[in-house]
Amino acid sequence: MADASNAGNDHKLQIWQVNKDRLTWMHQKIADTPRILNQTAGKSSCSIFKVPQSFIDVNGRCYQPHIVSVGPFHRGDPRLKMIEEHKWRFLGGLLKRTAAKGLNLENYLEAVQPLESQARDCYSTAIDLSADEFVELLVLDGCFVIELFRKFAGVVAFDADDPLLSLSWIYSFFLRDLIRLENQIPLFILQRLFDLTLISESSPNLVNLILKFFNNALQRSDEFVNSRRNVTGKHLLDLLRSTFIPTGYDEGNETNRSNTNVIQCISKLRRAGIRLETSENDSFLAVEFNRGTIRMPTITIDDFMSSFLLNCVAYEQCHRWCSKHVTTYATLLDCLINTAKDVEYLCDRNIVENYFGTDAEVAKFINNLGKDVSFDIDMCYLSGLFDEVNDYYRNHWHVHWASFKYTYFNTPWSFISALAAFILLVLTVAQTFYTVLGYVRPPA
Incomplete structure (x- = not known):
């Protein structure tokens, strides 16, 4: 039996033989230098990339x-x-x-x-x-x-x-x-x-x-x-x-790292009392937040600017040695805009000038612009703004008061309805008061 078993093992060894041509090919592949993404792609000197x-x-x-x-x-x-x-x-x-x-x-x-x-x-x-x-x-x-x-x-x-x-x-x-x-x-x-x-x-x-x-x-x-x-x-x-990176908007460093989160969309920010207004600056990257107001310079979305933003984001994603300013801004827009209504609001506030297409097309472009991008949000140039907006958003007093104003005073019709309801309530209280007063102090 032992001899039969050894014979079977010898038979298996004879069947499996290394293919010399395949072995040579494998050694050649090991020795080959990558060409599609070559060795220099990780160096700071490399700055022109094939887009992923x-x-x-x-x-x-x-x-x-x-x-x-x-x-x-x-x-x-x-x-x-x-x-x-x-x-x-x-x-x-x-x-x-x-x-x-x-x-x-x-x-x-x-x-x-x-x-x-x-x-x-x-x-x-x-x-x-x-x-x-x-x-x-x-x-x-x-x-x-x-x-x-x-x-x-x-x-x-x-x-x-x-x-x-x-x-x-x-x-x-x-x-x-x-x-x-x-x-x-x-x-x-x-x-x-x-x-x-x-x-x-x-x-x-x-x-x-x-x-x-x-x-x-x-x-x-x-x-x-x-x-x-x-x-x-x-x-x-x-x-x-x-030329668009404004002075004073530098990215952070390891010493001032914070636990930063992205912000809510426009509709939720407005319900929390946060306003958006346009500001005067030659760079659309110069975004600020102060006392419940996000101030953003006007950005014109057209065929040129859309190409410019897309290629800047791709460049910042491929080149690890450059700042991520445009990627951060793209993420900000992606956070603010969910629907065509959000784009319409930004256009009404003169923050966006739309020469690109419909509001829905701009919303789709912005959402695609921020898709599949990565950057360190704790170190980005807007990390402080994100933190301040989120702190303001989580303030319950701001949220409740802003929600009340948004619900009852956002449009003339809602204001009229609220006013009518208030007048009706006053009249009802007055009627109840005089009715009770008539029982307490009946007329002589």
């Missing part, structure tokens, strides 16, 4: 270019071929203009080549381009973006029949495409090319040109734009985002 699929599932193509590609992620997309051809035209015009400085195309490539490795480290995904191809891409896209800024600022004249100027619909697509997270090149590349191709020292600096280009959509004051001319950023999206 979970965000794309909710918000669709809001993170991908619709008309022009910038950088390697969407290079060669046949849908973007029309503007790709004009990039070369813009580069040719720039070369003609800088020939007076003795510059040629080789000088452009030589200026960017030392930054090639540093630029690669800015991308979360491995770039399947040789060093020469990648440098060519950076020069072509970088010069196109800079020329676009110069032309729209009037520093360089547009050709009278330039289709990129005469077709008015193109400009709005440029605005949105140039702030998409997947459609960026490092700002230091733009700065190198800008400095190289600068003709006049009296021309606006690069940041000023960038802010003026986007200000056609944001409509911020010239004083504000000029005050931000020295702001910095990793790329165009980060630069524009940085």
Whole structure:
């Protein structure tokens, strides 16, 4: 019997043999470097990311270019071929203009080549381009973006029949495409090319040109734009985002950590006596709470701002080294807004200007904006405001008095009904009093 058992075991050992080809494949996979999310993605130098699929599932193509590609992620997309051809035209015009400085195309490539490795480290995904191809891409896209800024600022004249100027619909697509997270090149590349191709020292600096280009959509004051001319950023999206972070609204640190919770929606806050009013500030992030009133600057929700907010949130979620200001603000809006009625109230208070669609569409956009985001609420820049609002909301005296006012004095009809009921009550009490008085002191 023992011999039979050993024979069976030997038979099993003979059946199971390691597949040498499979073993080699496994060792190769172990040795391979991740490419979709490469090793540099966790470093502070990495700032241009492929957006997570979970965000794309909710918000669709809001993170991908619709008309022009910038950088390697969407290079060669046949849908973007029309503007790709004009990039070369813009580069040719720039070369003609800088020939007076003795510059040629080789000088452009030589200026960017030392930054090639540093630029690669800015991308979360491995770039399947040789060093020469990648440098060519950076020069072509970088010069196109800079020329676009110069032309729209009037520093360089547009050709009278330039289709990129005469077709008015193109400009709005440029605005949105140039702030998409997947459609960026490092700002230091733009700065190198800008400095190289600068003709006049009296021309606006690069940041000023960038802010003026986007200000056609944001409509911020010239004083504000000029005050931000020295702001910095990793790329165009980060630069524009940085201009909205107001002074004095810094995020917390470990020493002042508190047990913070999100706040209630507008309808519940109003029942507790908390009001919402508009405030004057160039940044919609500058939200304040004082004596039962949340004061919020006006924010215009349109196609550009919706794209900007979505891409800022995606950037803050992917880049652990940047602040989470826009994510925090998105969470605030998501807390306040549950229904179209909430959006209607914010519009009535001039806190939201709706050029996006119906109130229901804005409510859906806001709810999707705050979906699946993560941040440390105890450390966010609005943690103090959340705490103060919640403390006020939990104050029973405020809640009962506000609920009484909301129920009986919120509309003219409810006020009239309450007044009629009060008068009826007074008359009833008076009638009862005189009836009782007639029994106690009957007339002589």
